[in-house]
Amino acid sequence: MTEPRLRIAVQKSGRLAERSLELITGAGLRAIRGANELLYRVENHPIDLLRVRDDDIPTFVDDNVAELGIVGFNVLKEHFPDKDLEDIIVMRLGFGKCTLKLAVPTGFDYQGPQSVAGKRIATSYPNILKQWLSENGITADIVEMRGGVEVAPRMHIADAICDLVSTGTTLEVNNLKPVELVLKSEAVLIKAPHAPQPDLAHIYDMVVRRFDGVTKSTGAKYVMMNAPRDHLDEIIALIPGSGSPTIMSLVDPSMVAIHAVCDESVFWETLDRLKAAGASAILVLPIEKMMP
Numbered sequence: 001m002t003e004p005r006l007r008i009a010v011q012k013s014g015r016l017a018e019r020s021l022e023l024i025t026g027a028g029l030r031a032i033r034g035a036n037e038l039l040y041r042v043e044n045h046p047i048d049l050l051r052v053r054d055d056d057i058p059t060f061v062d063d064n065v066a067e068l069g070i071v072g073f074n075v076l077k078e079h080f081p082d083k084d085l086e087d088i089i090v091m092r093l094g095f096g097k098c099t100l101k102l103a104v105p106t107g108f109d110y111q112g113p114q115s116v117a118g119k120r121i122a123t124s125y126p127n128i129l130k131q132w133l134s135e136n137g138i139t140a141d142i143v144e145m146r147g148g149v150e151v152a153p154r155m156h157i158a159d160a161i162c163d164l165v166s167t168g169t170t171l172e173v174n175n176l177k178p179v180e181l182v183l184k185s186e187a188v189l190i191k192a193p194h195a196p197q198p199d200l201a202h203i204y205d206m207v208v209r210r211f212d213g214v215t216k217s218t219g220a221k222y223v224m225m226n227a228p229r230d231h232l233d234e235i236i237a238l239i240p241g242s243g244s245p246t247i248m249s250l251v252d253p254s255m256v257a258i259h260a261v262c263d264e265s266v267f268w269e270t271l272d273r274l275k276a277a278g279a280s281a282i283l284v285l286p287i288e289k290m291m292p
Helices: 017-026 054-062 073-079 126-135 169-173 198-217 229-238 268-276
Strands: 006-011 031-033 039-042 047-052 068-072 089-092 098-105 120-123 141-144 160-165 176-185 187-191 221-228 246-249 255-262 280-286
Touching: 006 017, 006 054, 006 198, 017 031, 017 198, 047 054, 054 068, 054 073, 054 187, 068 073, 068 198, 073 089, 073 126, 073 176, 073 187, 089 198, 120 126, 126 141, 126 160, 126 176, 160 176, 169 176, 221 229, 229 255, 229 268, 268 280
Parallel strands: 006 047, 006 068, 120 141, 120 160
Antiparallel strands: 031 039, 039 047, 068 187, 089 187, 098 160, 098 176, 221 255, 221 280, 246 255
């Protein structure tokens, strides 16, 4: 009898493809290319990676072809504009961050959302744009394009655009300026409507748990320091995002050791403040793996 295998849909190529595989590898899943380029098999667990177009991932997961999927929130929202996506999203993965913005030519006299009323707006995300226009009480013509949206005003195809923005360089090159934030996006892990079959439940839970650990360890730091016991509360308050740190007594009864996992950035300014409050021997270490 064929062993059941968990299926995870991932982007074959594009903005999220490499980072998705890094997440999978970081979770200890050793993926190897199968006979078909669209299928990678995980050799140390009963898991298959279905490598497909990003636009197909929401459908694959919704139709239970795959139990899990990694996709951009913008793609998910465009595919299911009227669904409660929190019922689909397992977790936000913290990479592939970008924004969907309304942009107009630099010479356009933009006074607010009503400035695009009756105008033509080019976009690859017609459903998201339609929803945003409706929420702002605006009627406009949506020009759907599959790519090259930023050239639409220059080609007189549209008066404005609604497109993904990462750095803003593409807008500048095409003499466009962003004027409204329509949507914030990042990679998300999504789940199928039906629970995985019983034989795969423990694998499903393991994958979700490990992805959560990898996501939370990214950027997290392990901070250690010695501190005067009588300044303990002040110093703990300065440690960013540490929750409840571990406090250990030292040979010197007036001193303690503090160990904390920080889920926020630890900047030099933070170390300066800790030092000024009496902390010493401060160490900040990266975290390779973490199980929340």
